[in-house]
Amino acid sequence: xxxxVIDKILxxxxxxxxxxxxxxxxxxxVSVLRMEERKVLQNNFRKYLVQMRKMSASDIEFGxxxxxxxxxxxxxxxxxxxxxxxxxxxxxxxxxxxxLISDVQRDRLFFNKALDFSYSVSINEKLHRWxxxxxxxxxxxxLNMRTIADTIYPYQKLGFxxxxxxxxxxxxxxxxxxxxxxxxxxxxxxxxxSMIDANNCTAHGHIVIIGDPIEQIHQxxxxxxxxxxxxxxxxxxxxxxxxxLRQDPDIIVVGEMxxxxxxxTCLEITDTGHKVFSTLHTGSAVETIDRIVAECPTExxxxxxxxxxxxxxxxxxxxLVPTLNNxxxxxxxxxxxxxxxxxxxxxxxxHEIYQMISEGAKSGMIxxxxxxxNLYKNNIISEQLVxxxxxxxxxxxxxxxxxx
Numbered sequence: 265x266x267x268x269v270i271d272k273i274l275x276x277x278x279x280x281x282x283x284x285x286x287x288x289x290x291x292x293x294v295s296v297l298r299m300e301e302r303k304v305l306q307n308n309f310r311k312y313l314v315q316m317r318k319m320s321a322s323d324i325e326f327g328x329x330x331x332x333x334x335x336x337x338x339x340x341x342x343x344x345x346x347x348x349x350x351x352x353x354x355x356x357x358x359x360x361x362x363x364l365i366s367d368v369q370r371d372r373l374f375f376n377k378a379l380d381f382s383y384s385v386s387i388n389e390k391l392h393r394w395x396x397x398x399x400x401x402x403x404x405x406x407l408n409m410r411t412i413a414d415t416i417y418p419y420q421k422l423g424f425x426x427x428x429x430x431x432x433x434x435x436x437x438x439x440x441x442x443x444x445x446x447x448x449x450x451x452x453x454x455x456x457x458s459m460i461d462a463n464n465c466t467a468h469g470h471i472v473i474i475g476d477p478i479e480q481i482h483q484x485x486x487x488x489x490x491x492x493x494x495x496x497x498x499x500x501x502x503x504x505x506x507x508x509l510r511q512d513p514d515i516i517v518v519g520e521m522x523x524x525x526x527x528x529t530c531l532e533i534t535d536t537g538h539k540v541f542s543t544l545h546t547g548s549a550v551e552t553i554d555r556i557v558a559e560c561p562t563e564x565x566x567x568x569x570x571x572x573x574x575x576x577x578x579x580x581x582x583x584l585v586p587t588l589n590n591x592x593x594x595x596x597x598x599x600x601x602x603x604x605x606x607x608x609x610x611x612x613x614x615h616e617i618y619q620m621i622s623e624g625a626k627s628g629m630i631x632x633x634x635x636x637x638n639l640y641k642n643n644i645i646s647e648q649l650v651x652x653x654x655x656x657x658x659x660x661x662x663x664x665x666x667x668x
Contacts, residue, residue: 266308269301270359277355283403284374287358291370294362305363310385312349313409317392321411322449327357328406338449341586354404361398361405372495373398382477382493383409390414395453395479412479417454419462425628428598431577432459434467434514434539440577441534443521445546451584451594452543453479459541460517464489469514474504476519487514494519501526505533505540518542524559531568534575548632548655549579549599550617553609573609576601581632585645585653593644595653597632600624618656631656637663 273293281289294302309326316324316337323343325336333352334345352360364383365373373379378399385392393412398405430436442459444452457480460471464487471487476494483489490511491497498504501518502525508516521527521542534540546552553572560568581597599605599621608616621629636650637660647664654660 265304269297269304270356272301273297273359274355286403287362287400287405288374290355290358291362291374294359295367295370297363302363305360309360309364313385313392313394314387315349317387317411323411324407324409326407326409327352327354327361327404328401329354329404330401331357331406340591341584357407358405361407364396364407365398380477380495382412382479393479393481395477413454413457416461416480416482417458419458422455422458422594424598427628428578428600429462431600432462434463434469437539437577438514439534439537439539439575441530441572441575442539442541442578443544443552443576443580444541445544445548445552445579445581446583447545447547449584450582452582455580455582455594456517456541456543457482460489460515463487463515467514470512471515471517472504472508472511472513473517474498474501474508474519475517476501502529505529509533509536509538513538515539515541520544521556524561527556527559528564528568531571531575535571546581547583548581548618549597549621550614552579552581553614553617569612570610573601573606576609583632583653585636585639585649587644588646593639595632595635595639595645596630597621597635598628598630600627600629602627622659631659633659633663636660640664 273290277286277289312324312335319337319339321337321339323338325331332345335349336343336345369379369381381396383394383396392414394409395412396407396409398407432442444455446452460482464471464482464485467486469487471489474492478491478493481491492504494501498507505516505518506529516533516538518526518530518540521530521544530540530542544552546555556572557565557569579599583595584592585595587593604620605617608614622631622634633654633656636654639645640647640650650660651657
């Protein structure tokens with residue numbers, strides 16, 4: 265039945281129709297399918313989503329010209345094709361991709377050449393969610409979907425020092441900027457959701473989450489939690505943050521500080537006395553500070569540096585590292601913004617901050633290298649991976665020599 269529906273659409277596509285004209289016609293034909301035919305295509309794809317959950321896969325890759333007609337999964341950090349899932353030509357996967365989105369989403373996909381959205385599937389009467397990105401790959405559609413955890417990772421298992429937890433908690437500190445950083449796939453969203461849930465369980469207030477897309481849906485507990493998805497509920501991160509100021513928030517969660525406007529807005533709304541959580545694609549605390557300043561116009565950088573020193577509270581930079589038992593473990597760098605750190609930011613001496621972190625264990629700070637060595641000493645990761653995942657290779661050698 266799946267093949268029949270796909271063939272019905274592709275049989276009417278002229279072979280010499282190429283590029284977006286071809287995608288446009290496929291999209292139009294999918295949009296006028298009977299509901300039961302569209303369901304056949306959707307259910308065919310959903311069976312792979314069900315299977316990836318069973319296999320503990322974090323991501324699924326589908327479609328495009330270079331996937332070798334295969335469906336690929338990332339399982340515990342390793343991405344590979346799944347022959348048992350079957351094979352789809354680029355045209356066939358185009359049809360299935362179009363079946364997963366609405367006409368409005370298709371318009372955004374064609375306009376922006378990419379579409380970020382959330383996707384839900386009911387499995388055994390329980391709703392499961394994915395974060396999806398659909399995009400063009402040599403004029404065909406490719407799709408990545410990342411699993412959104414069914415349960416929120418327990419905050420206590422993140423292993424933060426009590427001083428850090430106090431800075432993250434609305435019950436103890438009513439304002440300040442908290443940043444979670446790392447490359448794509450480093451678990452930033454998991455950590456962020458744990459922090460949101462911890463505040464939701466311990467403080468009375470109002471949390472506004474602005475996401476692109478919204479991933480974890482938080483049920484209101486002690487806090488009332490609002491979810492605003494970019495593209496659906498609000499136009500941009502910046503507008504969502506500005507609008508949140510008129511919604512009586514205590515915590516504003518900005519999914520990503522991805523451009524100078526959003527960075528400036530986050531600094532400004534934190535300066536008005538709110539607690540702001542956000543993420544950045546940076547690999548260390550020092551890099552994060554330097555990136556924020558560098559992203560802003562030259563004439564604004566001095567003001568940004570001073571404001572950042574005033575409002576920044578905590579930076580957590582993290583990586584997911586393969587363990588000896590072929591799973592993944594969190595390795596993190598934690599910076600608590602002390603008086604000395606504030607001075608270093610203001611005086612353009614951010615190169616001094618790494619040493620402050622390495623000597624700040626009593627206040628809850630730790631460098632990535634110290635955390636990696638601790639994981640090695642506890643027989644969780646190999647010595648080679650300590651070197652591979654460290655930002656400061658020389659410092660790792662020093663630490664390992666001290667422990668040998």
